[in-house]
Amino acid sequence: MAMLELEKVRISFGALTTLDDLTLHVNKGEIVSVIGPNGAGKTTLFNVITGVYRPDSGSITLDGQNLVGKDPAKVTRSGVARTFQNVRLFLNMSVIENVMAATFGHTHAGLFSSALGLPRSRREEADVREQAEELLRFFGTRLTGYRWEEPAYSLSYANRRRLEIARALATKPKVLLLDEPAAGMNPKETHEITEVVERLRSEKGLTILIIEHDMHVVEGVSDRVVALDHGVKIAEGDFDSVATHPAVIEAYLGRKAAETK
Amino acid sequence: MDTPQTSAEDSAGRAEVVLGIGTDEWVARHNERLIVDSGPLARLKDTASKIPNLVRWLLVLLIAVAVPLGTSNPYIMRVGVNLGLFILLSYGLNIVVGYAGLLDLGYAAFYGFGAYAYALVSSDQLGHHWKTYISVPIIVVATALLGFLVSLPSRRLMGDYLAIVTLFFGQVFVQVVLSSDSITFPWATDSIDITGGSNGIPALDPFVLFGHKFLNAKDYYWLLLAIIVILTLTITRINRTRIGRAWRTIREDSLAAQAMGISINRLKFMAFIVGAALAGLAGTILSAVQGAVFVNGFDLPLLTLVYAAIILGGSGSLPGAVMGAIVMSLLPEFLRVPSYSEILFFVVLILVIGAMRRSIKSFAITLLGIFVTGIIVRGIFLSLSVKSLPRDEWATGVIGRFLSHWLFVPNNRLLWGNASFVLLIALIAYLTQASPTIKRILLPVAAFLGIFLWEVRLIQQPSTTRQLIIGTMLIVLMVTKPQGFLGKARVEVL
Numbered sequence: 138m139a140m141l142e143l144e145k146v147r148i149s150f151g152a153l154t155t156l157d158d159l160t161l162h163v164n165k166g167e168i169v170s171v172i173g174p175n176g177a178g179k180t181t182l183f184n185v186i187t188g189v190y191r192p193d194s195g196s197i198t199l200d201g202q203n204l205v206g207k208d209p210a211k212v213t214r215s216g217v218a219r220t221f222q223n224v225r226l227f228l229n230m231s232v233i234e235n236v237m238a239a240t241f242g243h244t245h246a247g248l249f250s251s252a253l254g255l256p257r258s259r260r261e262e263a264d265v266r267e268q269a270e271e272l273l274r275f276f277g278t279r280l281t282g283y284r285w286e287e288p289a290y291s292l293s294y295a296n297r298r299r300l301e302i303a304r305a306l307a308t309k310p311k312v313l314l315l316d317e318p319a320a321g322m323n324p325k326e327t328h329e330i331t332e333v334v335e336r337l338r339s340e341k342g343l344t345i346l347i348i349e350h351d352m353h354v355v356e357g358v359s360d361r362v363v364a365l366d367h368g369v370k371i372a373e374g375d376f377d378s379v380a381t382h383p384a385v386i387e388a389y390l391g392r393k394a395a396e397t398k
Numbered sequence: 399m400d401t402p403q404t405s406a407e408d409s410a411g412r413a414e415v416v417l418g419i420g421t422d423e424w425v426a427r428h429n430e431r432l433i434v435d436s437g438p439l440a441r442l443k444d445t446a447s448k449i450p451n452l453v454r455w456l457l458v459l460l461i462a463v464a465v466p467l468g469t470s471n472p473y474i475m476r477v478g479v480n481l482g483l484f485i486l487l488s489y490g491l492n493i494v495v496g497y498a499g500l501l502d503l504g505y506a507a508f509y510g511f512g513a514y515a516y517a518l519v520s521s522d523q524l525g526h527h528w529k530t531y532i533s534v535p536i537i538v539v540a541t542a543l544l545g546f547l548v549s550l551p552s553r554r555l556m557g558d559y560l561a562i563v564t565l566f567f568g569q570v571f572v573q574v575v576l577s578s579d580s581i582t583f584p585w586a587t588d589s590i591d592i593t594g595g596s597n598g599i600p601a602l603d604p605f606v607l608f609g610h611k612f613l614n615a616k617d618y619y620w621l622l623l624a625i626i627v628i629l630t631l632t633i634t635r636i637n638r639t640r641i642g643r644a645w646r647t648i649r650e651d652s653l654a655a656q657a658m659g660i661s662i663n664r665l666k667f668m669a670f671i672v673g674a675a676l677a678g679l680a681g682t683i684l685s686a687v688q689g690a691v692f693v694n695g696f697d698l699p700l701l702t703l704v705y706a707a708i709i710l711g712g713s714g715s716l717p718g719a720v721m722g723a724i725v726m727s728l729l730p731e732f733l734r735v736p737s738y739s740e741i742l743f744f745v746v747l748i749l750v751i752g753a754m755r756r757s758i759k760s761f762a763i764t765l766l767g768i769f770v771t772g773i774i775v776r777g778i779f780l781s782l783s784v785k786s787l788p789r790d791e792w793a794t795g796v797i798g799r800f801l802s803h804w805l806f807v808p809n810n811r812l813l814w815g816n817a818s819f820v821l822l823i824a825l826i827a828y829l830t831q832a833s834p835t836i837k838r839i840l841l842p843v844a845a846f847l848g849i850f851l852w853e854v855r856l857i858q859q860p861s862t863t864r865q866l867i868i869g870t871m872l873i874v875l876m877v878t879k880p881q882g883f884l885g886k887a888r889v890e891v892l
Contacts, residue, residue, distance in 0.1 A: 213658060238646075246640040
């Protein structure tokens with residue numbers, strides 16, 4: 138059953154059509170990777186799903202529920218969370234606050250109940266903190282024991298990426314969009330990310346769409362791989378078939394390389 | 399042979415610990431690197447930073463309670479009320495600018511709106527005399543609504559653009575108030591005077607709360623103190639919990655905030671509304687305590703001062719807002735007296751030198767350098783047979799008298815004062831990019847020029863000097879500590 142479904146989604150910026158009638162679905166509990174050379178439209182795909190851009194035409198549904206026209210906050214509340222290619226944490230807030238802030242959509246304390254410290258809002262606050270701590274513990278020793286009250290900018294790059302995933306999880310998503318989760322990581326950390334993605338599915342029951350350039354990660358995690366080029370889906374299937382698909386090789390290496398292959 | 403091995407083991411051991419908690423060595427040593435200051439001033443700072451926040455708040459509260467108990471001097475109480483109003487305004491602006499990061503340049507208009515609204519329902523201007531417990535809540539709500547209206551553009555505008563729109567609103571408010579002294583409604587024949595134009599509205603009713611009529615500034619002082627205590631508690635709470643966190647995410651990265659399910663528009667409105675409500679409340683109190691209201695209090699100068707207060711204290715920090723308000727509202731009062739401002743000038747000078755020369759030895763050498771420079775300059779003046787000014791004519795303050803045997807003050811104060819002013823600025827400009835050695839040599843010269851300029855020229859013009867000192871302080875602070883006194887250093891992009 139399709140959890141996330143895109144039907145003929147098209148978006149153009151001026152004369153440039155970034156997504157050209159793209160049709161894509163991700164089944165419940167599936168991990169799908171999106172690959173493609175730079176400028177293929179991968180991040181635009183994420184931006185269209187999450188409501189940053191509104192598609193010119195086409196439909197996007199989550200679990201049967203329409204997402205087109207909703208603002209990013211509403212899309213997130215309907216159950217799509219994301220991370221960013223160029224990590225966008227709330228750098229001057231503490232590590233744990235980053236995660237706690239993301240529970241906003243499913244918590245309720247208002248201005249007055251917070252100001253007065255009503256029991257209900259206190260309970261919610263304690264609950265939010267507990268949720269955040271649990272999410273930080275998801276990354277094992279990597280984010281535990283770390284000074285959670287320290288500002289997020291004091292984290293190392295790899296930990297920032299982990300924190301961003303923890304933050305996305307705090308929105309209680311059904312579908313998680315990971316934009317290059319392994320970028321800038323060393324081989325050991327990259328391997329860990331592969332495991333983390335697998336655990337996100339098995340332990341959190343998430344449906345996952347990943348953009349990734351590191352083919353080891355793609356090979357390690359994907360049930361299915363979708364290759365994009367110039368906003369068009371050029372190949373789809375398991376890793377091996379997509380990786381050897383002539384159109385994919387051509388997109389990455391040029392026509393000549395594809396012919397000699 | 400043993401030593402290098404041990405140290406190698408040490409660093410290996412440390413590196414392992416570091417990796418264990420998922421960070422690299424650079425990050426792990428973050429805190430070590432933060433402690434770079436040494437010397438007497440830094441040690442003092444270090445000790446001060448160990449005092450818990452609660453104790454500091456209580457200390458400030460203690461002073462705030464003790465002053466009215468100890469004195470009934472109307473001037474001091476008026477200064478106290480002004481300070482209270484200033485803190486209230488800083489709190490409000492701190493929410494909008496410090497937490498939510500919305501550059502609101504129309505903020506003074508909300509203050510003015512509150513003040514005028516109170517005046518209109520508490521005077522003979524329109525013939526209304528509402529009871530305080532009715533008028534004040536209604537005005538606060540009305541100002542909040544106005545805040546909501548002004549915040550509507552913030553849905554699409556951020557940063558500079560929002561600043562321009564709100565600045566425009568602030569100016570519109572002033573113009574509307576100025577020209578609402580003769581308004582003719584379509585259904586009426588005579589024009590009516592609503593705001594009194596530039597004459598303002600006189601003879602306002604004082605507050606009457608719980609059967610108690612507010613007779614003097616002291617009553618308002620207590621009221622303000624109570625309000626500020628309550629606000630300090632509630633705003634601290636809000637900042638720590640859901641709404642406050644969401645506000646700060648907008649300041650940090652509004653796109654990421656949205657992607658985390660935070661409805662940023664509603665939160666922006668909320669910040670504006672709360673900020674406006676606090677300013678409106680402050681406005682009603684201002685009107686009541688003054689017993690009259692005039693438009694010129696709600697213009698750009700006030701806005702600048704409130705901004706200066708929260709930036710000085712550290713944007714986004716509540717204690718910072720209090721401290722900034724204290725500095726910006728008490729300092730100008732303090733500096734009205736020339737001999738006080740002279741003391742302050744020398745204290746600041748010593749502190750600046752202390753901050754630049756961290757060890758006691760180099761500090762002493764610098765002081766000696768200033769002394770020697772003074773002797774040399776005196777010698778030069780004497781050899782050029784420049785006419786000097788008799789001691790009694792310039793050495794008015796305590797410090798002036800103390801310095802009068804050393805410092806040569808020429809008869810033509812205007813000429814030499816201005817010359818030294820130009821020279822000082824040129825020297826400082828040069829010093830900012832000079833090598834450390836040259837800095838060490840020229841610092842005493844610059845300090846001497848400062849003293850010379852002060853005693854020769856600036857002390858004669860207290861009002862200009864006042865602004866000069868405050869301005870200089872702000873510049874120096876922003877250069878050395880851009881995050882303000884009590885603000886946390888922020889990282890923009892990393």
